[in-house]
Amino acid sequence: MNEAFHVTDPRALKAVAHPLRVRLLGTLRLDGPATATELAAKFGESSGSTSYHLRQLAKYGFVEEDAEQRDRRERRWRAVHAYTSWSNTELSGTPEGREAVAFMRRRQLEVLRATVEAFDRDPESWGAAWVEAAGMSDDVVRLTPASAEALYGRVSALLREFEERDKDAPDAERVSVFVSAHPVRGYVG
Structure with missing residues (x-):
């Protein structure tokens, strides 16, 4: 997997700035390759819907078919890059770009909140060292x-x-x- 995908086209950021697409991409980055059917089951979507959104992500270079298919009958997808970056100034030149940048910021906050809440639900399962190490500062x-x-x-x-x-x-x-x-x-x- 490549390190970073620097987005310069507001249409590409808008493409990933879709609630399901950003979750699909995040899951492929974190958990590795998966089929549209596996992702549909994970997110409570139809495989037709996840397949469509994966093709949209592929169109803009975020995902691709996994070259190491376990079975030729299934189409596995993988993330192309470890993370996505962009220039706020460059992409905020259009209303479409400003909207996509704002969505991505809000999405990052949602992921932060969900990460903290997941840890807080069961910190003891991580052990004392992780309970001590985990946290935030400002x-x-x-x-x-x-x-x-x-x-x-x-x-x-x-x-x-x-x-x-x-x-x-x-x-x-x-x-x-x-x-x-x-x-x-x-x-x-």
Whole structure:
């Protein structure tokens, strides 16, 4: 799987900024290749619906047929990239692009909320070390836009470094990491 897909076409971001498509893509990224039928069962959809949405994702380069098919009679799909990125400025030049960018931001918040709630439902099943390690923090600092962008780059590089370091560790788990940097004027909350 390639590392990143940098979207420059607002139509491509709008294509993935569909409630079912973004969930299909996320599942293929996290759980690996699947058929439209398997994904339909997971999300309570018809296989016709998931098949249609997978073809739309393929049209814009987000997914492709899995080259390592287990059975020629089934069509397995896989994510092409580990994550999607875009330039807010570049894509916000049209109403369609602004709408897609706003949807994707809201979707990221929904995933964050769902991730925290899933952990909070049963933290003991993870063990004491994960209960201690899991969490969130917030801070407010004065940064320039250039420093905020540099922060993202350094955090991303640090994540790849830690991932490589822990790749064979027996206690390693998938960890959702969210980084958010938005300017604020006064208290927001």
